[in-house]
Amino acid sequence: MEKGPERLKVAAIQMTSIPYQVEENLQKADRMVQEAAARGARIVVLPELFNTGYCYDWKNIKVAEDLSGRTARWFRTLSKKWGIYLIGGMIERDGGKDYNTLLLTSPQGRLASYRKRCLPLQEKCYFTRGDEPLLVDTPLGRIGFGICADLLDEKIWERFRNKVNLLIVSSAWPDFTTGGFLFAKTAVNLRISRMPELLPKRLAESFGVPVAYAGLCGPFDSPLPLLYPYAVRSRFVGYSAVYDRGGVPVSVLKEEEGIAIGTVVTDPMPAEKRYVVDGAVRMMARLDRMLLTIPCRVYRMLNHPKRNGEALRKAPSSS
Numbered sequence: 001m002e003k004g005p006e007r008l009k010v011a012a013i014q015m016t017s018i019p020y021q022v023e024e025n026l027q028k029a030d031r032m033v034q035e036a037a038a039r040g041a042r043i044v045v046l047p048e049l050f051n052t053g054y055c056y057d058w059k060n061i062k063v064a065e066d067l068s069g070r071t072a073r074w075f076r077t078l079s080k081k082w083g084i085y086l087i088g089g090m091i092e093r094d095g096g097k098d099y100n101t102l103l104l105t106s107p108q109g110r111l112a113s114y115r116k117r118c119l120p121l122q123e124k125c126y127f128t129r130g131d132e133p134l135l136v137d138t139p140l141g142r143i144g145f146g147i148c149a150d151l152l153d154e155k156i157w158e159r160f161r162n163k164v165n166l167l168i169v170s171s172a173w174p175d176f177t178t179g180g181f182l183f184a185k186t187a188v189n190l191r192i193s194r195m196p197e198l199l200p201k202r203l204a205e206s207f208g209v210p211v212a213y214a215g216l217c218g219p220f221d222s223p224l225p226l227l228y229p230y231a232v233r234s235r236f237v238g239y240s241a242v243y244d245r246g247g248v249p250v251s252v253l254k255e256e257e258g259i260a261i262g263t264v265v266t267d268p269m270p271a272e273k274r275y276v277v278d279g280a281v282r283m284m285a286r287l288d289r290m291l292l293t294i295p296c297r298v299y300r301m302l303n304h305p306k307r308n309g310e311a312l313r314k315a316p317s318s319s
Contacts, residue, residue: 008140010166010210011041011261014240014253016218019053022063026051026074029088036259037082042140045168045214046088047240048116048148049100054172054236055222056122058305064093067113072103079105085138088214089147089170097128102147102170104136112136116147117156120288124296125225125303133159141165141266148173148215151199152285157275160207165266167203171196171215172236179234182224188280195281196239205247208271210264215240217255225299226292245269 013032017025029050036044051071052060065071071090079086085106092101092113100116100123115130116123133156134145144160148171151157160167173196176182176189183189200213217238223231241252242262246269250262277285 006141006165006266007263008042008166008210008266009040009261009263010043010045010212010242011036011039011259012045012212012214012240012242012251013047013050013259014215014217014238015047015050015257017047017050017053017216019055019057020059020063021053022051022070025053026071030074030078032259033078033084033086034082036261037084039259039261041084041261043085043087043143043166043168043212045170045212046086047214047216048089048102048170048172049091050088050216051090054216054220056125056225057223058126058303060091061098061126061305064091064098066093067103067111072105072111075103075105076109076111079107080109083107085140085143087145087168087170089172091127098126099130100127100147101130102134102145102168104134104143104145106138114145114147116150118149118153118285120149120152120285121292122225122296124292125299135160135163143168145169147171149285151195151203152277152282154275154277157203157207162268164207164209165268166209166264167207167211169200169203169211169213171213172220173215173239174220174232175235175237179220179232181227181230181232183232183234188284191278192281192284193237195278196237199277200241201243201247201249203275204243204245206271206273206275208245208269210245210250210266211241211243212260213239213241213243214260217257225303226295246271
């Protein structure tokens with residue numbers, strides 16, 4: 001008898017996170033992961049920096065952890081408890097540098113990590129850019145990973161072509177049309193703000209594999225380094241979703257907290273369509289790199305709490 005296509009239930013969690021309140025955020029995520037597992041999900045994806053919240057502030061760096069810390073142990077515990085592959089973002093401290101990192105843990109205790117490579121806006125003031133892709137072989141298939149603005153770099157994704165069964169994106173995508181100044185209602189900002197609605201689906205269409213996209217929702221209130229005293233008062237756009245191969249929507253949220261969950265086929269389908277980011281959005285990403293990379297690097301060197309003698313808070317040791 002001919003074997004049918006491989007099917008897999010995947011969940012993308014959409015949640016609000018309170019900046020700097022790691023324990024409270026983990027408790028909320030714990031409840032949502034439990035619900036996703038109870039509904040049969042074997043892979044559960046959490047948003048970018050769900051544990052610390054997403055904010056341009058040194059307070060987040062003070063709750064950075066290494067990969068043996070509180071959050072990584074929390075990942076391993078839940079993966080084993082519920083028999084799931086758990087994926088989500090955190091701030092990683094390694095060798096005196098800080099990274100915007102995505103973790104994957106397995107029911108067997110395996111841990112893999114990916115460091116974000118496309119750092120937008122003032123993220124460059126705090127984080128060091130990653131330089132390696134992550135492709136993980138699992139019994140459920142081969143999985144490729146990206147974080148938020150990595151969606152804007154076509155080359156990052158082309159390295160996965162014909163090599164994966166599933167693509168994962170963990171995100172915290174702001175609404176660029178509210179908040180004033182840089183966050184104004186312009187045509188290009190309107191387009192940038194729609195990317196979480198468009199690009200994950202485009203990935204599934206272009207690569208012929210399912211895509212799970214998990215994003216933050218709720219308020220985005222943050223200072224903007226290099227532009228003091230300006231601060232942004234906006235929101236995260238959400239649009240967490242599970243798309244089947246070919247870009248077929250399986251479960252799509254809008255701005256509310258919740259779980260996008262559904263069954264997808266992990267056998268790749270033929271797909272030769274190039275993954276393309278909108279020209280105006282791609283141009284703005286390039287301008288961002290050109291104009292902010294060096295100023296943010298200098299800002300990080302001059303203002304890092306450790307460099308200024310501030311004690312960085314040690315991650316809690318409880319599991």
